[in-house]
Structure formats: C-alpha cells, structure tokens
Amino acid sequence: MKVFNYFHPLVWSILLGTIFTRAASFMTIPFLALYLHNELNASPVLIGVTLGAAQLFATFGGIFGGFLTDKLGRKLVIIVTIFVWSGVFIGFAIVQSVILIAVLSSLNGLCRSFFEPATQALMIDFTEKEKRRRLFSIRYTSINIAGVIGPVLGVWISSLSDAVMPFIITGIMYAAYGFVLIVLLNHFEMRQQIAAERQTLPQMLRVVGTDTKLLLLLAGGVLISLGYSQYDSTLPQLVNLSVEEGVQLYSVLLVVNAAIVLLLQLPISVYTEKISAFKSLSFGMCFFASGFILFNISSSWTLFIVAMIVFSIGEIFAFPMMNAMIEEIAPDTQKATYLGASQLKNIGGFIGPIFGGWLLTHFVGEVYFVMAVIVLLSLVFYKKALALNKVA
Known part of the structure; x- marks a missing residue:
C-alpha cells in the first residue's frame, strides 16, 4: 500500500x-x-x-x-x-x-x-x-x-x-x-497554475522560440533521436548483412531490449534519483555509444545480444531524463507548452533513417562509429543548457 x-x-x-x-x-x-x-x-x-x-x-x-x-x-x-x-x-x-x-x-x-x-x-x-x-x-x-x-x-x-x-x-x-x-x-x-495574463499563440511561440535553454535541450534531443532511430531503420539491415538468419536475430534483439528495459527500469530509476539529471543522461549516452560500437564490430549472435543489452541500459538512463530536464526549465504556467515543444526532437527520427541509410550504403563499416560520436555530441548541448539554467 x-x-x-x-x-x-x-x-x-x-x-x-x-x-x-x-x-x-x-x-x-x-x-x-x-x-x-x-x-x-x-x-x-x-x-x-x-x-x-x-x-x-x-x-x-x-x-x-x-x-x-x-x-x-x-x-x-x-x-x-x-x-x-x-x-x-x-x-x-x-x-x-x-x-x-x-x-x-x-x-x-x-x-x-x-x-x-x-x-x-x-x-x-x-x-x-x-x-x-x-x-x-x-x-x-x-x-x-x-x-x-x-x-x-x-x-x-x-x-x-x-x-x-x-x-x-x-x-x-x-x-x-x-x-x-x-x-x-x-x-x-x-x-x-494559470498565468496572470493569457498569452496568444504567436506570443507563446515567440517565448518558446527565444528560450535558449529549451532550444539547446531540443538540439541535444534531436541528436539522440537521430542515433536511436537506427534501432529500427539501419540496425535490422546491418544484422542481416552480418550474420546468418539475421531476421530471426533481430526479432530476438527486440525481445532482449524489451526485457532489459522492464527488468532494470525501476532499480536504475531509483539510482538516478540520487544523481543529477545530466549525470544520468551522460551515463545513458556512454552506454548508447558503447552499444553502437559493439554493434559495429559484432559478427555473431552473442556479440549482437551483448551490444543490445548495453544499448538498452543506455535507453533506461537517458530517455526519462530528456523530458525531465525540459520540465525542470518550464515555467509553472507553461508546462504543457514546453512538453509539447519537446516533440520537436523527433525531427531526428526523420533525419536518422535517411542519414543512416546513406552511411550504410557508402560507409558500411563506419555507420555506428559515427552514431556513437553523434549521441556523445548531444551532451555538449545539454551541458550548455544546464549552465544557462544555473545562471538563470
């Protein structure tokens, strides 16, 4: 109870x-x-x-x-x-x-x-x-x-x-x-909580569009989304190219991802409450990058499964923190507006499959090394946003 x-x-x-x-x-x-x-x-x-x-x-x-x-x-x-x-x-x-x-x-x-x-x-x-x-x-x-x-x-x-x-x-x-x-x-x-003075939509868009902290968080989110979009765009293709029965292995990887998230979400979330949101996000990006590198060098079922476990742990550390950090900077009267604006990070989901597909076509051996760099680069934007929030 x-x-x-x-x-x-x-x-x-x-x-x-x-x-x-x-x-x-x-x-x-x-x-x-x-x-x-x-x-x-x-x-x-x-x-x-x-x-x-x-x-x-x-x-x-x-x-x-x-x-x-x-x-x-x-x-x-x-x-x-x-x-x-x-x-x-x-x-x-x-x-x-x-x-x-x-x-x-x-x-x-x-x-x-x-x-x-x-x-x-x-x-x-x-x-x-x-x-x-x-x-x-x-x-x-x-x-x-x-x-x-x-x-x-x-x-x-x-x-x-x-x-x-x-x-x-x-x-x-x-x-x-x-x-x-x-x-x-x-x-x-x-x-x-209602604002003392109601803003019109153009005024609200102007406020949100000029909030540097929000824009930096969104930029970091776009990079993470771009990297994560490889999960269901280029990863199945890479698996199919790398091992026999690649379709079956990819199905197993989906199950492994879901199982790891369900098993470890609660203990990891309890731990992340004891550290800063940025530190949790940093752990997530490090696990993401490590998972990407392991995907890139994998040539067997075992290595791909290990890579997915590492990748899934990164997902647990990172994803809840992305919205949590936006909620923290949002004014009390504009929580929904800022959380709605956070959907703009999904632009990375549009760019990711196209960019990843191009890399897979021309640089098949470097796809996930590039993605590892991209997700780590997101931390630069989150760190800058955090610094501005402390100043404010």
Whole structure:
C-alpha cells in the first residue's frame, strides 16, 4: 500500500491508462503497413507517406497541443482528444481509401501530440517536484509494458477474426478510457497554475522560440533521436548483412531490449534519483555509444545480444531524463507548452533513417562509429543548457 501512496491516485490512474491505451495502440499501429499492403494494395510510397504523416503531425503538433492545454485547461483537451482518437481507430476499420487512411494517420499523430503533453502536465500538477523524475521513469516503463503486450494481443486478435477487428477494439478501448477520464477529472479538483495574463499563440511561440535553454535541450534531443532511430531503420539491415538468419536475430534483439528495459527500469530509476539529471543522461549516452560500437564490430549472435543489452541500459538512463530536464526549465504556467515543444526532437527520427541509410550504403563499416560520436555530441548541448539554467 505504501507504494500506491507515493503518487496521487489520479497520477496512478493516468499511468495505468497509459498502459491500457498504449497497449491498444500497439495492437494496431505496428501492423498498419501490412494492413495497407495486404488489404488495400497500397504502394510502398503511399505506405511510407501514410505512416510518415503520423510522425510529422505528432512532431509539429505538440507545441500547439501544449499551448491549448495550458490555455484551455488539461481536462477539456484530454477528454476531447481521447474521443476524437477513438473515432480515428474506428475510421481505420471503416474506410477503404488509402488517402483517407493517410488523413486518419495524420489525425492519429495530432491526437498523440495533444494527449501526451496534456496528460504529462496533469500528472506534474499532482506530483511533488522531488518525485517527478521517478514519475517520468515509471511512465516510460508503462509504455514499454504496453509495447510488449500490445503486439502480442494484435496478432492473437487478428488470428481469431478479420484484419479490421484490432482497429475496432482499439477504438472501443479508447472510448472506454475516455468515460473513465470524465469520471476521474470531475472527481478531482484541477491544480493547474494559470498565468496572470493569457498569452496568444504567436506570443507563446515567440517565448518558446527565444528560450535558449529549451532550444539547446531540443538540439541535444534531436541528436539522440537521430542515433536511436537506427534501432529500427539501419540496425535490422546491418544484422542481416552480418550474420546468418539475421531476421530471426533481430526479432530476438527486440525481445532482449524489451526485457532489459522492464527488468532494470525501476532499480536504475531509483539510482538516478540520487544523481543529477545530466549525470544520468551522460551515463545513458556512454552506454548508447558503447552499444553502437559493439554493434559495429559484432559478427555473431552473442556479440549482437551483448551490444543490445548495453544499448538498452543506455535507453533506461537517458530517455526519462530528456523530458525531465525540459520540465525542470518550464515555467509553472507553461508546462504543457514546453512538453509539447519537446516533440520537436523527433525531427531526428526523420533525419536518422535517411542519414543512416546513406552511411550504410557508402560507409558500411563506419555507420555506428559515427552514431556513437553523434549521441556523445548531444551532451555538449545539454551541458550548455544546464549552465544557462544555473545562471538563470
């Protein structure tokens, strides 16, 4: 019972809801490309555009979602978004046009960019400052739990029914969570701090765009995102080139990654609370760089698995700290706006696969040495941001 008293009941509810909704999403989104190819005969280009649209809208919609959350309140944005999101997944099951699926995919990314900053800001409102790092760590664990459960459920449901059933079930799960949120958010009195003078969107964009600390953190985040994007872009290709049965090995590496994150997230997060956020991030980047170097020199299953273990430990140290450091510099009245702006770091996710693919084509032996340097370089930006924050 003592564990459950650590956070406010509303925070625990949102964390459980994160597992519930993310598992529902993982039931469908990873298989959307296959659905488009097998059921709608979409071309590879159209599939790429459709999937990329979600990432594009999630990346650039975050700051608008965060602004609306700070301006209109957490409750309104969360409830409206969850029901629109439910409709998006039902839409995936109903429409038969690839163009309309692309529109729905864009809405899916936009909903995520609104819902994520709003729920994170809500949890921050109800969490003491000294507990927020653990909050981000547990939220990250929740997402990884969902990442294990969701795809398995998706495959199982698809095997028992037709291809659209997982989309329908996901839509129903989102709507059900929406009704739960209505009850919860009406039961608890909101604690959002409101600015004395409301800012317009252009004013807010100007403030965020001129915050040097935020821009430095985003620059560091872009480099980390660029490096991490190799995980599902060039890494499977490298594995396939390096060993026999590379596809099977890559599947094993995905399981190893999920298992390490789930097993070590809690003990590592407890340790990181005793050190600075920058030190934790530095450990993460060192593990990332070491993992990349091991990937680069691996030529057997054993070495690749060891490399993935090292890489996964870096993920645990680094990822919760990226949002935690942005939350620390955000004014109390602009938490959601800053967390929404943090989505801009996903620009690295666009650049990474292209840059990594080019390196793999022309410099196959140096791909991950370059990535190791890039993720370590991110620390220069984080260190500078930290120095400015201390001055402020």
